[in-house]
Amino acid sequence: MTGSSHHASQSQAHIAPHHVVHPRYSAASMAHSRKPTHARSKAAPAAPPTGKDRAAAARARADMSPLERARPRIEAAIAQHQAQVHEQYTTTPTPDLDADILVALRVRPLLDHERERGLFEGAYVHAGRAYVYHPIGSTFVDLSLETHEFDNVDMAFGPTDDAEAVYAATVVPMLPFVFEGGLATLIASGQTGAGKTHTMTSLNHFLPADLFPDITETHDVLISYIELYGDTVTDLLNDRATVQVRSGPQGTVVVGAKQVHVETAEDFLATVEIGASQRRTRATFKNDVSSRSHAVCAITFRSRDAAPADEDVNGLLIGGSMLLIVDLAGSERQSDQEHHDAIRIKETQVTNKSLMTLKECIRNRYLASQNTGKHVHIPFRTSKLTLLLKEALDPTSSLQTRTLMIGHLAPALADSQHSLNTARYVSNLKASSLDHAQTSVTRTTGAAQDQGATAAAVNHPSKWTYKQLCRKIAQWSMNTIKFEKIIAFKTEHDDGLTSVERKLQGIMGDMPPWLQLYQMPLSVWVKECAKQGVTEKTATKTWEQYRVAVAAGRKQDTAKSESTGVLLVH
Numbered sequence: 032m033t034g035s036s037h038h039a040s041q042s043q044a045h046i047a048p049h050h051v052v053h054p055r056y057s058a059a060s061m062a063h064s065r066k067p068t069h070a071r072s073k074a075a076p077a078a079p080p081t082g083k084d085r086a087a088a089a090r091a092r093a094d095m096s097p098l099e100r101a102r103p104r105i106e107a108a109i110a111q112h113q114a115q116v117h118e119q120y121t122t123t124p125t126p127d128l129d130a131d132i133l134v135a136l137r138v139r140p141l142l143d144h145e146r147e148r149g150l151f152e153g154a155y156v157h158a159g160r161a162y163v164y165h166p167i168g169s170t171f172v173d174l175s176l177e178t179h180e181f182d183n184v185d186m187a188f189g190p191t192d193d194a195e196a197v198y199a200a201t202v203v204p205m206l207p208f209v210f211e212g213g214l215a216t217l218i219a220s221g222q223t224g225a226g227k228t229h230t231m232t233s234l235n236h237f238l239p240a241d242l243f244p245d246i247t248e249t250h251d252v253l254i255s256y257i258e259l260y261g262d263t264v265t266d267l268l269n270d271r272a273t274v275q276v277r278s279g280p281q282g283t284v285v286v287g288a289k290q291v292h293v294e295t296a297e298d299f300l301a302t303v304e305i306g307a308s309q310r311r312t313r314a315t316f317k318n319d320v321s322s323r324s325h326a327v328c329a330i331t332f333r334s335r336d337a338a339p340a341d342e343d344v345n346g347l348l349i350g351g352s353m354l355l356i357v358d359l360a361g362s363e364r365q366s367d368q369e370h371h372d373a374i375r376i377k378e379t380q381v382t383n384k385s386l387m388t389l390k391e392c393i394r395n396r397y398l399a400s401q402n403t404g405k406h407v408h409i410p411f412r413t414s415k416l417t418l419l420l421k422e423a424l425d426p427t428s429s430l431q432t433r434t435l436m437i438g439h440l441a442p443a444l445a446d447s448q449h450s451l452n453t454a455r456y457v458s459n460l461k462a463s464s465l466d467h468a469q470t471s472v473t474r475t476t477g478a479a480q481d482q483g484a485t486a487a488a489v490n491h492p493s494k495w496t497y498k499q500l501c502r503k504i505a506q507w508s509m510n511t512i513k514f515e516k517i518i519a520f521k522t523e524h525d526d527g528l529t530s531v532e533r534k535l536q537g538i539m540g541d542m543p544p545w546l547q548l549y550q551m552p553l554s555v556w557v558k559e560c561a562k563q564g565v566t567e568k569t570a571t572k573t574w575e576q577y578r579v580a581v582a583a584g585r586k587q588d589t590a591k592s593e594s595t596g597v598l599l600v601h
């Protein structure tokens with residue numbers, strides 16, 4: 032395993048200092064660093080490029096996305112950041128496997144077809160931490176990279192960590208807990224094509240070797256396999272018969288779900304294989320066999336010494352001595368749907384709705400864990416998925432539970448927004464862990480906490496007044512740039528509407544000055560500054576300082592789980 036864990040109590044202590052590096056690689060120096068000179072001197076002398084060659088090269092460049100064009104510079108900046116991270120972190124902390132909530136991130140390898148499409152890596156794992164690089168800026172010239180470090184995850188797996196390593200770190204430690212009557216839940220989340228099914232299938236593949244034949248001496252092993260699509264729940268081990276998820280006096284029951292008794296490793300594998308083959312899949316832009324539904328494989332270990340199962344329960348009761356393996360449908364963004372037909376758009380909406388409900392439950396679980404004394408409602412009943420996961424996620428569950436969410440990240444830099452969403456999703460779940468909340472509360476109680484929170488909020492440029500923003504720009508540019516001449520503060524726009532009215536009418540492009548500046552391409556900024564007689568060097572330096580300030584402010588805002596920095600890609 033490349034990485035592993037952090038005790039919840041360590042998550043703040045481990046926040047890295049603000050990673051800002053200025054690689055300042057020129058295209059020429061990059062060429063030097065990639066090709067050793069002796070190699071070039073041995074090569075046959077190249078013929079000087081003709082006009083035709085130059086035109087072809089220009090055409091090829093125009094066909095490339097800004098990211099592809101900037102690839103050498105981006106990769107150099109990332110390599111430099113990674114070298115820094117290696118120096119900074121040399122050990123992988125051991126996870127606290129007794130925590131009620133554990134979270135992991137897994138970055139899969141880049142696939143051949145992705146490489147062929149010119150995609151390249153933008154996610155990384157080192158020493159139990161996951162890093163996501165996120166490009167900012169819309170053109171080749173003003174590109175920079177944000178670095179996002181996730182250090183409150185319990186485990187992090189990189190592309191070279193194989194399925195067996197993931198199984199050994201996640202499932203194996205859960206087994207004694209399950210045999211002692213606990214409910215262990217493993218949930219795979221992440222964007223479509225990020226590797227959720229790949230992981231969950233392999234966990235089921237390794238499991239029988241650790242169970243059979245010994246387990247059969249003391250326990251019956253029963254498998255149920257169901258699929259959730261919107262409010263429709265289907266039994267994958269019973270010809271896709273419709274079943275119902277209900278909450279009753281005994282707990283959550285999947286009424287009518289078949290429980291298949293397996294006695295050997297072969298039986299186990301064959302049953303799981305049948306269930307998996309019955310899943311609803313469809314080709315999406317990102318994945319040829321995308322799972323368009325959530326799948327839940329429940330493995331119950333019924334002790335022969337225990338009282339016989341409750342005869343009133345007709346189906347699967349989510350309870351103790353159970354391993355729940357949950358493969359969520361992949362999340363997709365609006366932009367991924369451009370290639371979809373009407374059916375797939377509908378599927379995506381259904382999927383996204385249930386994922387949003389799960390997110391809301393996680394958010395409210397976090398609020399509930401903050402010990403504010405207020406009752407926080409967690410809307411488990413809003414979707415079948417969350418109702419089914421209620422016991423696993425409800426802090427007031429009467430069962431002994433351990434829940435591990437593995438967030439899956441596709442490695443491509445082009446997928447960084449998805450990767451950030453997934454990493455934040457699991458980070459938020461970790462923050463809602465009862466163990467984590469207790470340690471945070473003891474470390475940050477009282478006034479110190481309030482002052483810290485206020486300082487963080489004030490530090491982000493979005494929280495500065497317009498005057499403060501102008502003053503900062505003046506200060507960084509040694510009183511040469513008058514920001515108010517570049518971006519005016521207007522409460523009224525040219526169309527006579529106020530900001531609020533524009534917002535209500537959904538008029539786009541109504542950005543506050545701090546965001547206008549953040550999104551302004553460097554070339555435009557330099558041109559505007561030149562009108563005031565400011566040199567390109569001063570304008571560029573000021574622009575860079577501002578982006579660093581935005582990243583630093585954001586780092587403090589999200590200090591619990593994520594630290595950010597900026598890599599300037601030159």
Ligand SMILES: Nc1ncnc2c1ncn2[C@@H]1O[C@H](COP(=O)(O)OP(=O)(O)OP(=O)(O)O)[C@@H](O)[C@H]1O
Binds near residue numbers: 221226
């Ligand atoms: N760790 C890995 N090593 C090698 N290949 C992987 C790995 N993870 C995923 N893949 C490959 O990536 C592709 C997509 O994986 P998978 O179907 O598991 O994604 P998914 O997240 O379940 O997608 P969806 O949500 O669309 O169902 C598959 O071809 C799979 O074999």
